[in-house]
Amino acid sequence: MSRECEFLVVGGGIAGVSCAESLAICRPNASILLLTESSIVKSVTNLVPVARYLHKFDVREQYVTEMGASFETLVDRLDHINSSEHCTRTKAGVEIKYRYLCLCTGGTPKLFSGKCVDPLVIGIRDTDSVQLLQRKLATAKDVLILGNGGIASELAYELKDVNVHWVVKDSHISATFVDPGAAEFFHIAMNECNAEDSSPVAAIKRMRYSEVLPKEQTNNHGAALGPDWQRTVDLSGAREGGEKRLPKIYYKSRINSVQDLADDAGALVKLEHEDGSFEQLTCDFIVSATGVWPNTDYTCDSPLQFSDDGGIIGG
Numbered sequence: 118m119s120r121e122c123e124f125l126v127v128g129g130g131i132a133g134v135s136c137a138e139s140l141a142i143c144r145p146n147a148s149i150l151l152l153t154e155s156s157i158v159k160s161v162t163n164l165v166p167v168a169r170y171l172h173k174f175d176v177r178e179q180y181v182t183e184m185g186a187s188f189e190t191l192v193d194r195l196d197h198i199n200s201s202e203h204c205t206r207t208k209a210g211v212e213i214k215y216r217y218l219c220l221c222t223g224g225t226p227k228l229f230s231g232k233c234v235d236p237l238v239i240g241i242r243d244t245d246s247v248q249l250l251q252r253k254l255a256t257a258k259d260v261l262i263l264g265n266g267g268i269a270s271e272l273a274y275e276l277k278d279v280n281v282h283w284v285v286k287d288s289h290i291s292a293t294f295v296d297p298g299a300a301e302f303f304h305i306a307m308n309e310c311n312a313e314d315s316s317p318v319a320a321i322k323r324m325r326y327s328e329v330l331p332k333e334q335t336n337n338h339g340a341a342l343g344p345d346w347q348r349t350v351d352l353s354g355a356r357e358g359g360e361k362r363l364p365k366i367y368y369k370s371r372i373n374s375v376q377d378l379a380d381d382a383g384a385l386v387k388l389e390h391e392d393g394s395f396e397q398l399t400c401d402f403i404v405s406a407t408g409v410w411p412n413t414d415y416t417c418d419s420p421l422q423f424s425d426d427g428g429i430i431g432g
């Protein structure tokens with residue numbers, strides 16, 4: 118089977134759907150095909166400008182069939198790109214000829230790559246990874262969070278009944294979003310909050326938007342989670358008390374090495390501080406929240422090239 122279109126957009130996350138919708142507005146006569154691995158797609162709704170460059174919006178998850186979109190859709194996985202012939206092949210064997218190809222296939226968490234075995238280091242991306250986090254938390258007393266972006270900043274203050282060791286490479290928390298002064302303010306505010314009130318929301322500068330959940334709450338093979346993902350999830354560890362404990366923060370630090378402990382006792386982590394000193398701690402597992410790599414689970418006739426920030430360089 119084969120198909121042909123002017124614009125082939127791959128990925129049913131917010132980027133892919135917004136891309137296809139924008140193309141449909143800008144080029145109403147063009148043939149646009151959205152290729153999505155998941156039958157549930159994410160789109161922007163209730164877009165309201167709140168300032169010149171700031172918009173507020175909701176994220177809607179819906180079945181592809183419910184989109185009523187001004188472009189065609191195909192639920193299948195991109196398998197191969199033949200860029201010299203402007204042609205792609207899907208997992209089901211459909212050949213799609215295109216003039217322009219828009220890759221919006223999202224990212225996978227960059228995991229800290231020490232010598233430790235996989236189950237000791239997890240990333241958070243979708244429902245599956247959150248369920249893994251919950252399972253590991255259920256027996257955990259000490260968790261190490263590595264990273265200083267949105268996911269790390271949220272998790273550090275959301276986990277309950279577990280000691281949180283938060284390792285950040287910067288001299289202040291949430292450095293991806295706030296400057297040192299604001300970080301200090303937020304940190305003091307967090308310390309003053311009681312367990313119920315402590316919320317990571319204030320520490321994150323980016324726009325938060327509400328999720329309108331789909332009928333079937335699954336993100337398997339689908340888009341990445343979004344804001345407030347943790348609201349409906351029990352993130353309790355194995356220590357008693359039912360309380361959120363403030364994280365112990367290790368500034369200007371990085372993981373030097375990780376050693377698996379015998380009998381599933383977790384990991385012995387050696388931290389290296391910027392001043393050259395070292396410190397050891399034990400934890401049950403590590404949440405690696407240090408950004409993402411582009412999803413490139415497809416082959417290409419010519420090797421994909423990446424920019425310094427990890428993005429795919431278009432030709």
Ligand SMILES: Cc1cc2nc3c(=O)[nH]c(=O)nc-3n(C[C@H](O)[C@H](O)[C@H](O)COP(=O)(O)OP(=O)(O)OC[C@H]3O[C@@H](n4cnc5c(N)ncnc54)[C@H](O)[C@@H]3O)c2cc1C
Binds near residue numbers: 127128414
């Ligand atoms: C826990 C968590 C919390 C977050 N919180 C926030 C927040 O508060 N605010 C915020 O702005 N952002 C937040 N983000 C980030 C936000 O979720 C992502 O930036 C956004 O979802 C990226 O959208 P995307 O469309 O680029 O990728 P994705 O949402 O990952 O979508 C990629 C799509 O491509 C599809 N795909 C992949 N490979 C193929 C293939 N080979 N063939 C066909 N389809 C394919 C996938 O099925 C998926 O539908 C959070 C992310 C996480 C994980």
